[in-house]
Amino acid sequence: MRIHVINGPSLDRLGKREPEIYGRESLEDIRQWLERQCAGDELSFFQSALEGQLIEALFRAEDEGADGVILNPASYSHTSLALADALSALHLPVVEVHLSNIHGREEIRRRTLTGACCKGVISGLGKFGYLAAIEYLRRAG
Amino acid sequence: MRIHVINGPSLDRLGKREPEIYGRESLEDIRQWLERQCAGDELSFFQSALEGQLIEALFRAEDEGADGVILNPASYSHTSLALADALSALHLPVVEVHLSNIHGREEIRRRTLTGACCKGVISGLGKFGYLAAIEYLRRAG
Amino acid sequence: MRIHVINGPSLDRLGKREPEIYGRESLEDIRQWLERQCAGDELSFFQSALEGQLIEALFRAEDEGADGVILNPASYSHTSLALADALSALHLPVVEVHLSNIHGREEIRRRTLTGACCKGVISGLGKFGYLAAIEYLRRAG
Amino acid sequence: MRIHVINGPSLDRLGKREPEIYGRESLEDIRQWLERQCAGDELSFFQSALEGQLIEALFRAEDEGADGVILNPASYSHTSLALADALSALHLPVVEVHLSNIHGREEIRRRTLTGACCKGVISGLGKFGYLAAIEYLRRAG
Amino acid sequence: MRIHVINGPSLDRLGKREPEIYGRESLEDIRQWLERQCAGDELSFFQSALEGQLIEALFRAEDEGADGVILNPASYSHTSLALADALSALHLPVVEVHLSNIHGREEIRRRTLTGACCKGVISGLGKFGYLAAIEYLRRAG
Amino acid sequence: MRIHVINGPSLDRLGKREPEIYGRESLEDIRQWLERQCAGDELSFFQSALEGQLIEALFRAEDEGADGVILNPASYSHTSLALADALSALHLPVVEVHLSNIHGREEIRRRTLTGACCKGVISGLGKFGYLAAIEYLRRAG
Amino acid sequence: MRIHVINGPSLDRLGKREPEIYGRESLEDIRQWLERQCAGDELSFFQSALEGQLIEALFRAEDEGADGVILNPASYSHTSLALADALSALHLPVVEVHLSNIHGREEIRRRTLTGACCKGVISGLGKFGYLAAIEYLRRAG
Amino acid sequence: MRIHVINGPSLDRLGKREPEIYGRESLEDIRQWLERQCAGDELSFFQSALEGQLIEALFRAEDEGADGVILNPASYSHTSLALADALSALHLPVVEVHLSNIHGREEIRRRTLTGACCKGVISGLGKFGYLAAIEYLRRAG
């Protein structure tokens, strides 16, 4: 399967930023671990802090014939109607993933505008959330 | 691993209730499918419409030495402070699972009080959500 | 016709509780009066203070082939998403009845979550509300 | 008995307006059906789209010695403090009737300011709502 | 001075409506009492339950060369943007008067949209409120 | 084309009311200017401060076979559920027009209940808004 | 009559503070003007910026046998539950007076907690508000 | 005196659950301590996680002739209208007790719906709260 994994703002600081909370693995470490777990799949990674570039990445996934998308929009998840609109315009199955459990955080982070436009949302399972999303896309997406 | 799977109100109507939305599989079908997927694990299923019995089931899991719990509280998820309190008092890893995507439903269903007291929440992936939760408990729980 | 009349918490105190407001008739008095009014119909009464037992009573009505249900959920009407879900899963016509006029009470009691999932709601007509609901089920339900 | 039946805005379009929802009967059809059902009663019908004329009709009912009033305020029900004040100033029993179930509609239509000043409210039972209201006034009003 | 006194819905029931609260004087009684108090002034009274007729009465006061207006909009005070707009378009000094003290009533009646577009507001002083308003217009209007 | 142009409260004061804001043209001036611009069309103008008469004017447009309606409900736009209901019951294309830009005004004026039931809304373009609405009805209505 | 006139914070700056809005008269000027208008009455003036001293002044009025109180609480009107409680505990008629029209000011100033515990409220009539309050106490208080 | 002490969900976990917060004493320890303190009184203990069983226990207290009730509804305190209704229907003095200080916890726990229907509420005094409540019932209940 061909799956695009799109990551939002500050995820490039993973591993350096508050490691006691987010762990010591960088996004690159997670990418390599995922590729080992999913040897038969073709994974394509993208990260950006710009809302518009994430929208472009979503449409590029469709244009390049991906089978599904995994989106970790980080904090844009709670505020971006533009990302939500783009997700509604997409013809691909998308699963939203959050490393930490958004339901246990401040009020404003408990609601996900973008998740409302995805197949489903996984939050709080750390890097295993990405793996579960791939597994879902492979079997039911 | 020994995992308790606890299900809340109306889930015993699965398969009969609005099958065009929830699919034609009953909770028993899902149980059997899960056991085939996780042959090496010991799964224990429970379902009840009574809030108090779900609380008792959580504490029983701890008393009986389970390694983890999967909880689908259905609509109690949004209103039950009592369940949330019980989860906070528990010493087991718990993953909350919802068959449908709660983030795409009415306002009052987008927030999960109980999920805030779990390790993480999976919503919208249908029966695969249970499987992903077991996988997580097995590898990182 | 076979009609199940399901009553929620505290209705078993009727007649003893604040008689200057709710009148001196007990739920049993109302049942007997209703049976005299509807001699040709088969009425089945149930009362419970437990949310889960009311849900079970709704599904039992369907399983036992009732023609319709009259539901007085008392205060669960304003807080129980679980009852509302059960009503949505039911294939029987249901009319919600309240003895007092909920629209003239405190803010929190003016909205009925369960009534939103019924055919209609009658409130404030005392025991005549039950009679009007039966009449409706008989002629148009 | 002498009963005034007062109807608010757009009810004169009944039968023509979205018949798949409101049915094919006009207000005149309902009036004739009601008169056949209540041969011994004297019914007086009134309809207007003007808030002030509905208030005048309420006071006229009292001045002309009616025994009770049935009021279908349509959408004024949710916004008119002026109608609510007039109802409070009236010395007649009033039952509010809505053809559709207001509790199952958008938020703003679930609350009835005018219903709070009536004996009771019947909603969702179609034309049978008028009949149930007359029956109530005849026996308990 | 020439002063128009404009009264809103239900004020024609004064004296008959809840006399233990509003007193036993009718609007006509108040009119005669006011004329005795203000022998040198020319008072013009108007009452209507129709929002549009109150707007027309405001503009008529201007067209007929009145020196000021006293407005008792009753419950329209809290909901009518149309009356408020008309007041903003008027070139006459207007004082709003309420017989009862709106600040001591339910939340929704504590705010006056129309009063915000007047010179001032007098509430709770009964018929003396009209007199104080005339006195103000005579000396400072 | 036959188009009804329906105008709400206070628009008959146009030109006299705050001319530095709304300009020096009266509604009659706008009507004549519009008729010069749209020589081939048959325009029918109506204005009233009464909510009920505006509802009647909407239905009359349908009964008299108009091709479309332009509605400037003025402040009723923000509060009148009754007008909104009438618009939903109508089978004609309607465009709502506001002379000033409602989005730049106080909070309560930024939302249009009636506009939600129209084809579209034009606000802030002055008399050109009427012209644009006619053009739209002529080419796409 | 013996009337205590109690004034709250900043009123001692009257005349110096924004004279284009509040006029050029000081509180002392108003006091002298009032005494000329009410030659037969015994007026007692008090001003303080301290919430507690205003409460003490209210109780002192009662202890010293005053016939009534005029209270201008200035901005404490909108926030002081303590003043409101003291007014409820008082056995004297009190009229609240505001120089400017609080209904035309920002949201937070439109509601008067203290006014809810008085006989009535006069706002926007400038110094005539004090006079109207005295007149009311003399004739109807 | 005969006093029923009714305890809600999770209180059976006392002593085991977060002992650094709630102390190491179980509900049974508290019961025995209370009985030693109140040797002359007859105390009857009940605990349940089911809302409906707590309601039944309240009515049973009345039926069995108790002199008063102490109720610790735990988290039902904040959400249960059904319990609040039952309390209003009861003819016994009830004092609500909370071990921890609900006023210092999250917003949703600061309000007690059930406490509003009791004589009074004691919160934050640990097991001494039960003792103070008994003392109150003995001397003033």
Added chain:
Amino acid sequence: MRIHVINGPSLDRLGKREPEIYGRESLEDIRQWLERQCAGDELSFFQSALEGQLIEALFRAEDEGADGVILNPASYSHTSLALADALSALHLPVVEVHLSNIHGREEIRRRTLTGACCKGVISGLGKFGYLAAIEYLRRAG
């Protein structure tokens, strides 16, 4: 023990103010009754209507070596962040006491800002609340 009992605004009117609600005992009567009940303790009473003086009294208790404080802030309880700050800065155990049940009063009085910074809150038990608070300080404070 040495305990400071600090009382807020209007409590000096106790006994005179609405005796049918608050009873006929003055604050002085309560003080004498308390001293008889607690012969071995040293009680120090203070009352003021001034927010700042109450803050000073709290700090004075600490400076003079009191063992604990009982605070009845009356209505400052609901509005005074300054008192709440002072309580947080204090190193003494404080119990807040209200004579009436604040949970059964209007919305704005159900929340206590100051109580959130105390050990606990007792409300609705009348003068016994002071006694229970002293008892608590003596045994567990």
Added chain:
Amino acid sequence: MRIHVINGPSLDRLGKREPEIYGRESLEDIRQWLERQCAGDELSFFQSALEGQLIEALFRAEDEGADGVILNPASYSHTSLALADALSALHLPVVEVHLSNIHGREEIRRRTLTGACCKGVISGLGKFGYLAAIEYLRRAG
């Protein structure tokens, strides 16, 4: 005239995205149709998903001497204070255009922050909205 037409996120998917709602015409089709309608004008088109690039495009229009701007901010309309600020800093007339009727959509899309800083807003008229905006700029801008 020289007019810049600036379009926000996802508008480049027009024609491919939900054609049953938005029609089968792409943004390029609309551009060509507009140029045929406005042969004498010089239109300059821009589209971007990046908030900052839209801001830059607004300032570029001013720097390049455009006579006016048409802005379709898509979903940024509801969330972008930055775009609203840029509009306030601009010295050009701007008309906001939405293809669909934002007033008939979900609550969060009914308010336009950016539209509040434009001359006016046109919504729901499809591609004719662009044409009407150009017409307005040509004759009255």
Added chain:
Amino acid sequence: MRIHVINGPSLDRLGKREPEIYGRESLEDIRQWLERQCAGDELSFFQSALEGQLIEALFRAEDEGADGVILNPASYSHTSLALADALSALHLPVVEVHLSNIHGREEIRRRTLTGACCKGVISGLGKFGYLAAIEYLRRAG
């Protein structure tokens, strides 16, 4: 320059109160440090826990010819309309200073009513905030 530095409730506890948060310096220490930093200026310090005394101090600054004021209203900042009114009536430049960062505290402390009536607000810079405010007054005030 002559600058008045006015400090609100609890600031006299600085150094003693939670030193791990607020540091070990008292208000007197800060005063001496400021005077060393600003040898050429004439600083006048004032502190009080009484709202009314702070208002008097503001007016005294003006009466005594100060060139500017630095105000640290502590928690009155969030609740005192009376202080805000006094600031609006003042003809001196005022800068508000908070030792801690109010924007990072609870919701109710993030808004400053008084700061809205000052030149500017500095928060979170500790004692340097006073220095920056003096610097600003000296160069630009």
Added chain:
Amino acid sequence: MRIHVINGPSLDRLGKREPEIYGRESLEDIRQWLERQCAGDELSFFQSALEGQLIEALFRAEDEGADGVILNPASYSHTSLALADALSALHLPVVEVHLSNIHGREEIRRRTLTGACCKGVISGLGKFGYLAAIEYLRRAG
């Protein structure tokens, strides 16, 4: 010291945009004035309208070994959770600066999400705000 000064959207229009409010100095003028004031420091300026580029600039400051950051996020301050997250992930002291006083503007601009993640916030002091921030970083940062 090495300090990065990062500026958000529209600040490049300074001097041209509403000079009567924001003054006639451009951002470049302010930069030169600051460099003259802080001759010994190394200042690095950056401006962008793109949210993502501001996030990148924050991380670049850390990567390039800056001693501190001054951030003027303009309107992103009120809406950008992404900027707030980036600030939380940064290991440098940051001071937020606003040229105008945000506390005196519309409701939505009074709250700063980003300021909550900084050391402190300075608003309303114009270009002196930048200078005060540098001074703070130099002495206490």
